[in-house]
Amino acid sequence: MTALATTVNVMHHAFRAGLADYRAIFTWKSWLAGWMVRVIAQVAFFALLGERIGDDQKTFYLLVGNSILVAALTGVFSLNMTTAERWAGTLPLLVASPSSPIIVFSARGSYLAVDGALSALAALFIAGPMFGMDLPWPRVVAVVPLTALVALASYCFGTFLAGIVFRFRSINSLVVLTTHVSLMAACGVNVPLSYYPDALEWFSRVLPVTNGLLAIRGVLDGADPATILGDAALEAVVAVGWMTLALASFNQLASRGRRDGSLDYGA
Amino acid sequence: MGTPAVEIEELSRVFEPRKKPPVVALDDVSLAIPPGEIHGLLGPNGAGKTTLVKILSTVLLPTSGRARVLGHDVVDETKAVRPLLGIVFGGERGLYWRLTGRQNLAYWGALYKLSARETKARTQQLIERVGLAERADERVETYSRGMKQRLHLARGLVGDATVLFLDEPTTGMDPLAAREFRTLIAELRDEGRTILLATHDMVEAETVCDRVTLIDRGKVVATESPRTLGQVISRFQRIDVEGVDAAVLGEIRALTGVSGVTEADGGARIEVDEEGATRVVLGRLVDAGATSVKTSLPSLEEVYVQLIDDRGLEL
């Protein structure tokens, strides 16, 4: 097989293994009755605050922001993968195999990006009409690829964090949850970027979600295509940036593990 | 002899835990294993077996020295080494519990760069070989310990490894399962694979290995044929006895082949280090009217002590 075909095969199988793992937790029924209900409730929770404030525009702002945030929440769950890997004791076997751990890892968790994008879109398209929001057809179709981009960028970010956090397994869930609320707080999900202090605004721009969400709001508000594409491009750059850092952190992890013996498979 | 399958030269590994004194896990180990050999690595827990296996599997770097697998350096030439290796360790970890046995194998098959078709065929073949055909499509979490271990072995074989590292693969297996496992290991050797078997079980080492290296506290004590090892084991025996008086014990102490007698609350332990002496001692004890006599093999640690003391005599 050519190198490319081999890599594709590795990614394919890793993706399927990840998916099988996920489907052991969620059936279609529990995904819909558990996860989707929670997601819609989360979006409604914030949208209702808009209603309480008594401003439709604020309601829609919160609704869109929190729907798209769902894509990020799911993507960041990639952090849990490394804990699972550590618990399973498979990491040294992975490092000892002829495949690159980062390729395997990123493919294994990529179902999370797919799941995130689907969840976010479902949230938007279910909660939107529930709150009487107008989703302008056919422009709204552009939201689909943009949401996928946000999910992907968040997934890359989560994978980067996974490489960092791996050495401190006990803080894994802490990092997942603080990352969730930090993205919720800092990415223009609930208040416009202009409300933040300048420094935070800049920081917010290198996080996933922020730029992609701006593009999505642009689509829904009828902004001009150039602005939308500019924001989307920024989100893509952010995604590539985090993935590059993820790559570095995993290589570092593997070589450090070889040096200090932290690649453990003992009981 | 051509290129050894595994060649280890003056390999050392020191761990430096924070705020604790450094630990020497491997101390100047040298060893060569020719292709097609089942080589036992025998030592008590903490002897450095796993450290050695880890270094050879490319997941741990040595502090000094070198190791090669089929001529490729395990530190620098990982790309060449990794496709040649199969790694199997005992216990329950190292598998994805929520996936089925077949899904686990297919996943690792892909990681070992098999094509989709090869993966499918190899997976099926291995499932049958290790006797998991009936349960292959059930999740690993439903498997018994023995089944998990057989799946481990199949996983190690999925890349068609030329060199296999087995680290305590029969830990916790029942005796029957362990015996089947050992038959399988012999078959693998007959297919031309080289196998390094780390174990703390002397009987296991004696029954399946072509040669055995004894390792203790990170140092190689000796490399022997299992026949020699078997002699050592059968030569050294100990006899626990109750109900004989001190005079009889004194008499036994004087017999040739008795290396020691220690008395302890009402009974005594007699140690024998010469073939045939056991029979004589037992006869004498029965004549003296001993109420309870029990013989047992020495522990691994005791054999080491003997070996270290005796080295250079006849081993």
Place this chain on the structure above:
Amino acid sequence: MRAFVAGFGLELRIVRAAPDALIPLVTAPVFALIFLSIVRESGRPDLQADALMAPVLMTLWWIALQNAGNMITGDRWQALLEPLLATPASLASVLLGRIVALTCLGLVSFLEVWAIGELVYGVSIPFEHPVALGLTLLVTALATAGVSVAFAAVFVLTRNAYTFTNSLSYPLYLLGGVLVPVAILPGWIQPVSSVIFMSWSADLLRASLKPSPIDDLWQRLGMVVLLGAISFLIGRALLFHVMQRMRAKGELAAA
């Protein structure tokens, strides 16, 4: 009662060794900032007190749910469930003690949101009815634990604590009127909300920060206690049933 105290003490010691259970205390102040920034940005400073109380209730529920879900399963994996059941103590009481320990610690979130509000936005909590406020917080911590025992039993029964703990957060915040009063929800949901203890707690908390007198304080507090107690009793019965079933099937020890 002894079992309760033993559970309470045990959990305090566990938390001291491994404070994972208290992770929601880390996120509570961030939630407070998020809610505060929304109402301030929208020019509704009158909603600031509500915005501060929501993270407190969220934290209590989150801590209780997350840990109740894992307590029995965790004990089972560590081979602690069998010896625990073999004691004369009531499993439900031990669990209640353990979760009450956590919800009491969860009340620290009140101090956190108070501090973060002052520090970042200079917003203080208007202590209009301090006694009612204190009683409401205390009673809510107890009721949350009671309800969690019921959920712990359900988790064991369905063997899927993971899905449940993740799914029961926001739906309850919504139906419990944690951030926005239940009154704003569609009419058909309101009967559902009225049997959720959290909706009574949330309304009381908000009322205790407003200058107007609180109507029917004692009845409303009683309602929180009653709903918590009923849930606990249901949970105790369920647990008994589940444990009987596991005993029959020999599932008390992990494979």
